[in-house]
Amino acid sequence: MNPVFELDRYTIRRKLLKVFGASFQVFDPEGRQVASCAQKAFKLKEDIRVFEDEERTRPLLTIQARQVIDFHASYDIVDAVEGVKVGAAQRAGVKSIFRDHWHVLDANDQPIAEVEEDSMGMALVRRVLLNLIPQTFHLDGGATFKQRFNPVIYKLDVSVDRDATVDRRLLFGVAVLLAAIEGRQDS
Amino acid sequence: MHDILTSCEHCAHRFEVPRAAAGSLQNCPSCGKATRVPGESDPAWVPFQLIVAALCVAAGVVASLGSGPVAGFAVGGGLLAAALLLRAAL
Ligand SMILES: [Zn+2]
Numbered sequence: 070m071n072p073v074f075e076l077d078r079y080t081i082r083r084k085l086l087k088v089f090g091a092s093f094q095v096f097d098p099e100g101r102q103v104a105s106c107a108q109k110a111f112k113l114k115e116d117i118r119v120f121e122d123e124e125r126t127r128p129l130l131t132i133q134a135r136q137v138i139d140f141h142a143s144y145d146i147v148d149a150v151e152g153v154k155v156g157a158a159q160r161a162g163v164k165s166i167f168r169d170h171w172h173v174l175d176a177n178d179q180p181i182a183e184v185e186e187d188s189m190g191m192a193l194v195r196r197v198l199l200n201l202i203p204q205t206f207h208l209d210g211g212a213t214f215k216q217r218f219n220p221v222i223y224k225l226d227v228s229v230d231r232d233a234t235v236d237r238r239l240l241f242g243v244a245v246l247l248a249a250i251e252g253r254q255d256s
Numbered sequence: 257m258h259d260i261l262t263s264c265e266h267c268a269h270r271f272e273v274p275r276a277a278a279g280s281l282q283n284c285p286s287c288g289k290a291t292r293v294p295g296e297s298d299p300a301w302v303p304f305q306l307i308v309a310a311l312c313v314a315a316g317v318v319a320s321l322g323s324g325p326v327a328g329f330a331v332g333g334g335l336l337a338a339a340l341l342l343r344a345a346l
Pocket residue numbers: 264265266267268269284285286287288289
């Protein structure tokens with residue numbers, strides 16, 4: 070497995086000044102760039118590619134929305150090196166209106182973990198205050214995703230527990246999705 | 257609820273997946289690689305597409321009556337191309 074997936078801590082940063090689509094960079098705790106993500110423009114159904122290098126020649130993951138009209142937004146996360154699906158993430162439609170909630174599924178689409186915004190109180194305050202307060206998400210399979218307070222650049226700090234039960238590649242994909250989907254609501 | 261019969265885009269192996277997996281990527285039971293399961297297209301799509309095509313043609317006819325056949329082809333063809341592009345983006 071790529072060493073990127075062995076990191077316990079990393080930061081996802083949205084690149085500024087991208088007119089179409091979106092672009093993210095991932096940094097390790099020492100500030101070295103370890104991955105680069107590109108979200109395809111002109112696609113209503115999300116298509117995000119994660120690469121090891123900034124030149125985007127060495128793919129790590131692909132995250133693709135399901136090609137179907139459904140109420141849940143579901144995203145399949147594929148190890149781009151092996152070409153194997155490692156799992157999926159599904160945004161809980163109704164629940165997420167008040168408090169963002171995602172289901173994490175394994176490769177056979179069986180639920181294995183839940184991602185939830187820190188607390189209902191904070192979630193409601195955020196919705197009233199137009200997302201000025203940074204979001205924090207907890208994954209019950211052993212990870213925390215914490216948005217930094219920065220009204221200009223979206224940054225998400227990811228910290229994975231040593232004994233996390235969820236596949237690290239899947240966790241990485243979920244973190245990128247949170248930055249891409251939930252982060253978009255801020256801008 | 258019937259299952260969906262699909263075939264792997266890598267090794268052509270045919271297998272069934274639950275209907276809930278429509279439009280998703282699933283690992284092929286034979287080669288293990290992720291392959292796209294066909295999505296159930298919404299039954300409303302076909303008549304909707306026909307209506308859009310008919311509107312494009314009608315706009316072309318109206319434009320050709322007003323400013324000649326070249327303008328008619330330009331307007332009708334342009335609208336049709338725009339609709340196809342939008343469809344591809346979806
Ligand atoms: Zn196969």
